[in-house]
Amino acid sequence: MRIERLSDDQFTIFLSFDDLVERGLTTNDIWDDASSVQNLFSEMMDEASSELGFELDGMLLVQVYLMQAQGMHITVTQKYENVGWDDEFIEMKVTLDESKELIFSFPEFEDIIQVATNLSSLSIVGGEVYHFENRYYMLLTEKDIEEIQKEDVIAIMSEYAYPSIITSHRLKEYGKTIYKSNAVKKIMEVFY
Numbered sequence: 001m002r003i004e005r006l007s008d009d010q011f012t013i014f015l016s017f018d019d020l021v022e023r024g025l026t027t028n029d030i031w032d033d034a035s036s037v038q039n040l041f042s043e044m045m046d047e048a049s050s051e052l053g054f055e056l057d058g059m060l061l062v063q064v065y066l067m068q069a070q071g072m073h074i075t076v077t078q079k080y081e082n083v084g085w086d087d088e089f090i091e092m093k094v095t096l097d098e099s100k101e102l103i104f105s106f107p108e109f110e111d112i113i114q115v116a117t118n119l120s121s122l123s124i125v126g127g128e129v130y131h132f133e134n135r136y137y138m139l140l141t142e143k144d145i146e147e148i149q150k151e152d153v154i155a156i157m158s159e160y161a162y163p164s165i166i167t168s169h170r171l172k173e174y175g176k177t178i179y180k181s182n183a184v185k186k187i188m189e190v191f192y
Helices: 017-022 027-032 034-052 109-121 150-160 168-174 183-191
Strands: 002-007 010-016 058-067 071-079 090-098 101-106 128-132 135-141 176-179
Touching: 002 034, 010 017, 010 034, 017 071, 034 071, 101 109, 101 150, 101 168, 109 135, 109 150, 109 183, 128 168, 128 183, 135 150, 135 168, 176 183
Parallel strands: 058 090
Antiparallel strands: 002 010, 010 071, 058 071, 101 135, 128 135, 128 176
């Protein structure tokens, strides 16, 4: 679990799927088991509070973004409202959202060429490729992998890259676009 302060009243937590498993949870539990989720959030808030020196009270707005292969990216914003709550009580409004994208980070472009070869063998032709902060990123949407088992694609991508917590919005805004569409097909045409 990684915790990072964003401002005086906001911080972010990245929780990988391995972190979830260590806590005895699955992604299905996030959607289906409210008590497990409540316990998880309470533990994370306590840990973040002690690690960042962040005094939690009042209302917390918690946005949870589930990323297909990466884990959970959680943004917590504390609103200072003058409400007469018990000091031990924290109200959390939680928003859950699930990404329909797979984003993997590659150290070298050569690794993207290798993964494209394997993805092409699964009849995948789509995808986007970006360069951002000295790394390469491949983005695949559900449309790119419609007929394929998502777990198979994740397994192939994981051989050459790491799941990324960077969002597609950030890549598109700040990254350099290498292939805007049909990345696998274009890589195969150029390099094979």
